[in-house]
Amino acid sequence: MLETKEILRAKTAEDVQAAIAEAGAAGRTLEVVGGGTKRRIGEVRADTVLSLEKLDRVVDYAPEELVLTVQPGVRLADLEELVAAHGQMLPFEPPGLAKTLGSKGRATIGGTVAANLSGPRRIRAGAARDHLLGFSGVTGRGEVFKAGGKVVKNVTGYDLSKVMAGSWGTLAVMTELTLKVLPAARTELTLLFFGLEDRKANEAMTIAMGSPAEVSAAAHLPNFAARCAPLKAEMAVTALRLEGFPASVQARAEALVGRLTGFGRVEALDARHSREFWADVREVAAFADDPRPLWRISVPPAAGWKAGHALSGDVLYDWAGGLVWLLSEEDPAQVRTAARALGGHAALYRGEGVAFAPLEGPLGALSGRVKAAFDPLGVLNPGRLG
Template structure:
């Protein structure tokens, strides 16, 4: 059909179907990508051809009053967010932009890539993950068959929630061509309480106390001094950050009450408007690690276990910070560690009671030598393989990127 190594750029679902059907018939592997901003996550795909979805772009439906939006998979998230902003709305799961930490430009990530990776930002602790806001998808299976799942409203989802099930599959089960998501009104006001100088353990206890309060915290992160400086908080002092959102009078009241609750920790700074928004963009996008090529890990553990995880990595981690009230730990490993930090990171995760860690940035040699995604328990791995066999029996979609695709 084409020369080895060719890139195909279909601009319709039917075009995608034809290409995948051909690849399935020929048992020819395909790498699936939008703009490639998350290409460094997982092992490098060994594929004969590339299926580039960038031309499959555009918002196909937007009903602000119904809080629903549909877009083709290659649509840049920045384009979606700009339209939503015009109507005072937003993607509630606050998706991260992987471009800068991967050495690329900001604003190029696509809605298909966001859903395929189940990419979610600081607000996940309150609003849920990307998959929780997916209402429906149109996709092409590895058999070359078009299917639709879900719909335009939550009540259409019955039985096995396939639309959300594709979230986090990283393009190994099907090629999504159109996605419908639930959107929400953007908060009228946002403010952040910043407490300076806390050590990691005390900071995470503070985050958890704030999350357990009645003040509806929508962001809870702790940045050690170097990370705080890189995120735009000068002074070379650690920063424990708590975000509140909502109607202006409510935010003002809750901010006062939260400050009073935490007054024993010393004075707190308050950020509002643009400075608050800039800080949470930096946290969302792991900005303290942009401009580096050192191995970068994203570990998920029980919130109170985060500081113990970091302590166990002493001598292996160059820098770190905490999001999700301590449950998400970003860790930059020393570049001189032969396995990119895989052995010490995974051992530390296991020692803290369990969780998972994913290598989100690493050179080709490291990604080929280790398993970038956390190894699944045997029963779950078997289920993943059966699911892969149903959707992509020839194994042509992003082969090798995830364990179940190997």
């Protein structure tokens, strides 16, 4: 729990720099947290908590330029509400996952980007890292630095935004982030196919993604996931989302249904119900109340259904099969071995044990050199990545 350690509550970027510098000089370590929703992913073994919750200011928002600059403690829900008021959205549709991870906190934009978390629209819009234009931060050495900027074409040398997103706060602490936003779709519609077994559903999603329909989300909920709340369907559900102008969405939906005539009965969800459905998929709501360990497995989309069949437990497929959420008591080594055999990797998001398998070979060596350059003393989030 947060209260079991000394807590430093940073209110400025200068507070962050001072806390890291002092920790390094004293041989102490820091656990960096925002809303605290992802604290149970990985076992951080640190002396002190550095909280960024009070770094919660929107620094600059230029809707006409599609650019937003914020501090890391801004709550994700508040940020989504802000951009929605201007008819815009965070394109990578980030999940909060608080309920699914058993947290009472509220996700922040800093933690979301640090974990590189992306929702169903990732298959079309890209990941969180693709929308991080630049940031200011403090390395584990206590050095202040900036990377990127406020325009898309600003990268020379190493693209540190790509390095930082997904580093889980182990390299540096971001004190300000600049993000690209996009106009929100005028409407959306989701096609639902019923009763498909996993391999057939994967085939349908592959056809849809290869079509001109511009599918913005594709997921398959097998029987167990479909029966769980909140969907409570009687059989497996395969879902394909289309977004855009109403006439275009309708025309693309009709064409897509024609391409998928061999996949059985189809129904359409209107815009409101479609948004509700994908919010549940994004948050993995079907698995929120299940006590079993929860794995997040990333594999090539065509191999997604194989991951579900290679391991015991229950699954939910997102990203057209490329993201597999697995509820399982399976041995962790077996889960990771199965993921690697399919060209992917697995992370334990809920449950006891190592969350992330250590990188090996050339990739592990490169990761070690990056860590040594940013945080040679191991001040930031020790143990988070194994």
